[in-house]
Amino acid sequence: MAGHSNARLVMFGSSVTGFSYRAGTSFDTGGKSDYDLAVVSPRLYEAALTAGAQRRAGGRTEPIGPRSRVAKNIKLKTMLESLHDLSGRKVSIMIYRDWTFLTTRGPYRILP
Template sequence: MAGSALNRYSDQLRILSNIKANEVLLAALKLANPSGDNRRSIAHLEAENRELKSWSTLYEPFQLWFALKYRPEIRNNERITREAEYRMMELGRGAQPVYEWTPYGFRTAQNYTGFRQSIRDGLRDAGYKDVHVFIRRSAVTGRTFKQNSPFDGAKPSDYDLALVSPSMWRRLNDLATPMRNNRTRTGELEDDLVKALGIDSLQRSLGAQTGRKVTFMIYRSEQDIANRPGEYVRIELRIK
């Protein structure tokens, strides 16, 4: 019995090691030139890590332990530290680990799933079927881009959503919307453009759901998001 348990633990350590090794490779690839080969490698490694995390019972406890021990922005934030320590206690009592990555600001994977469902349903209700949604900056890294201060440090942080949608892009061109960065993106959408695109109710509902300001920026392509400074993550809208 003890040998079997030890083997299972060894398997879990190997899974965790593979996940962390993949994360190092992903970070390096995302800093490299965005070639076609790199994009394919990134997609492959991200898919592999999603599968590995679904098998791992150690990933979430390790991430919490590492953050509390080595991330000063976590250690110095009393609220986040308290929540992390409480979650560690829950896991110690046998709570089911969370396998899915969640942006900063969501205490549970269930909260994040609800957020994704709201985006999916809101875009569908607005008549869009071609939208890819990405979350950027501090919700991904835990640090604000300009001041490098902690997420939710001096004030509640925003959620910056980047949308890639041919139909939205055409609509904005029809409206003669000013574009930035060689016509690769909009600025943060003002209320009139959000309303013109029919996603004003979605923006309001996401703000009410999260208690945060939620902003939209429309990009010509995902590559144009990748070309900008700052980390981003795709929000998967195909929810099981």
């Protein structure tokens, strides 16, 4: 993935379950839902922090969007822009140090 051979891309949130965690409504009720993605990679996690990403609890970064300088610096900008263009949805990504915390955040799907 974008030159990060040890990284795994994961989709989570309402796009996986079909329902909003907060509101309990179906995906896209009241507007177009966004896609929440995660990448699990210790090396990419450290690179993102070095590039200026903010650290969040549980060994993850803040959400990183396609316009962020962090996305550009860690070579994820083009991928995020492409996903936005293809889906017509807001796309952001959080980078996790390891699987420990991600698996506690609810249903997820590992993408090929």
